Amino acid sequence: MxxxxxxxxxxxxxxxxxxxxxxxxxxxxxxxxxxxxxAADGIAGLEQYFEVQPDCMIIDVKMPGLDGYQLVRxxxxxxxxxxxxxxxxxxxxxxQQQFAGLALxxxxxxxxxxxxxxxxxxxxxxxxxxxxxxRARMQSLLAQSEEAExxxxxxxxxxxxxxxxx
Amino acid sequence: MLKxxxxxxxxxxxxxxxxxxxxxxxxxxxxxxxxxxxxxxxxAIQSERPALVTLELDQPDGDGLTLIRFLQEDIxxxxxxxxxxxxxxxxxxxxQAFRAGADDYLVKPLTPMMNFYGRMxxxxxxxxxxxxxx
Numbered sequence: 357m358x359x360x361x362x363x364x365x366x367x368x369x370x371x372x373x374x375x376x377x378x379x380x381x382x383x384x385x386x387x388x389x390x391x392x393x394x395a396a397d398g399i400a401g402l403e404q405y406f407e408v409q410p411d412c413m414i415i416d417v418k419m420p421g422l423d424g425y426q427l428v429r430x431x432x433x434x435x436x437x438x439x440x441x442x443x444x445x446x447x448x449x450x451x452q453q454q455f456a457g458l459a460l461x462x463x464x465x466x467x468x469x470x471x472x473x474x475x476x477x478x479x480x481x482x483x484x485x486x487x488x489x490x491r492a493r494m495q496s497l498l499a500q501s502e503e504a505e506x507x508x509x510x511x512x513x514x515x516x517x518x519x520x521x522x
Numbered sequence: 523m524l525k526x527x528x529x530x531x532x533x534x535x536x537x538x539x540x541x542x543x544x545x546x547x548x549x550x551x552x553x554x555x556x557x558x559x560x561x562x563x564x565x566a567i568q569s570e571r572p573a574l575v576t577l578e579l580d581q582p583d584g585d586g587l588t589l590i591r592f593l594q595e596d597i598x599x600x601x602x603x604x605x606x607x608x609x610x611x612x613x614x615x616x617x618q619a620f621r622a623g624a625d626d627y628l629v630k631p632l633t634p635m636m637n638f639y640g641r642m643x644x645x646x647x648x649x650x651x652x653x654x655x656x
Contacts, residue, residue: 402613426620433628434611438635459644494640 366391367479368410370401370427371445372419380414380445383472388479398422402430405437412482414475415462417446425460432461441482445470459497463490528553529573529646534563534589535607536582543632544576544607547639552646559583567593572602574646579608579619587622594623603645607632 367390371377377394384390393408395401399421405413413431417424424444431437444462458465463485464478531552533544536559545554555570557563560581567575579586586606593599605626606619616627626645632638 399617402616406613422617422620429626430616430620432641433626433636434616435629435631435633435636436611438633459648461641491637494637494644498640498643 364389364391365411365479365483366393366408367412367414368393368395368401368404368408369414370395370398370404370419370424371414371416372397373416380472380475383475384479387472388476390476390479398424398427401427405431405440410440412441412443412479414443414445414479417444417448428460428462441479441485443475443478443482445475458493461490463493525553530555530570531642532557532563532566532570532572532575534558534560534575534581534586535578536580537578540578540607540630544638548642551639551643560586560589564589564592567599567602571599574603574605574642576605576607576642577624579606579610579615587618590619590622590624605642605645607638 367384367388369377369380369384369392371380374396377396381392381394384392393404393410395404398415398419401413401415402422415424415427419427422430424446428442428444431440431442442462443464443466445466445468447468463482466474466478470478529552531548532555533541533548534557535541535544541556541558545556548554552574555566555572557566560583563575563577563581566572577586577589581589586608590604590606593602593604600623603625604623605628606624607628607630608615609630611629619627626641628636628638628641
């Protein structure tokens with residue numbers, strides 16, 4: 357490794373768009389000096405994770421098989437994979453969807469289109485995230501979601517059932 | 523907030539240690555109802571209509587996946603959020619559970635790093651957004 361260069365971190369990138377997958381792979385390799393492993397959908401991404409043990413993962417949201425939200429949950433819910441930095445990359449730009457992605461455990465939520473340079477910067481940021489940062493973010497997300505909302509969940513659930521029964 | 527206004531969580535786990543752990547973790551923000559078999563769990567779901575079920579897939583009277591699939595086929599029960607909290611750690615088990623309709627999957631043991639309480643609370647608040655986005 358040359359002085360000042362990053363070590364060869366491994367990035368696992370999961371996206372069902374082969375053209376975008378290759379474009380981002382090239383960018384990460386050339387601009388970031390990362391070793392990149394590709395997976396074409398959520399199921400392949402989960403399987404590859406345990407073979408590759410990546411330092412960081414980039415995950416598309418809309419995918420066949422397992423979607424990006426499910427993949428993030430599966431990874432964050434297992435002590436064997438819970439600490440890996442995760443970046444969600446998606447065309448879904450609504451605030452609620454971003455909140456859901458971060459609430460499920462993603463470290464960053466990037467909206468497409470994203471340039472290879474922006475993605476490299478995001479991966480570098482993600483590699484520095486520690487457990488304390490994640491705890492602080494979860495506390496912040498919990499605070500953001502209005503306390504009243506949880507109060508309404510029980511009644512909302514009952515309303516949903518009532519509507520279905522009508 | 524009145525206790526009766528808190529969301530109801532069915533804790534479906536045959537292991538008394540995990541029953542206690544999960545109930546204690548959630549008790550400040552949820553009401554909890556413990557069940558020990560799939561049959562008990564299904565009965566509780568039908569009668570109580572919880573917001574969330576935490577489900578150990580290994581149950582004394584069958585496979586929890588069966589219950590997930592059963593709930594998904596029922597138009598009146600499919601809106602209930604399901605978090606598998608299980609000792610099954612294989613990738614194929616996780617894939618099967620999500621494809622059956624599970625909203626979350628946590629592998630035991632629950633470590634502090636997994637932040638079970640925060641995660642379940644955020645699932646209750648944001649789980650339906652994630653479903654809608656699919």
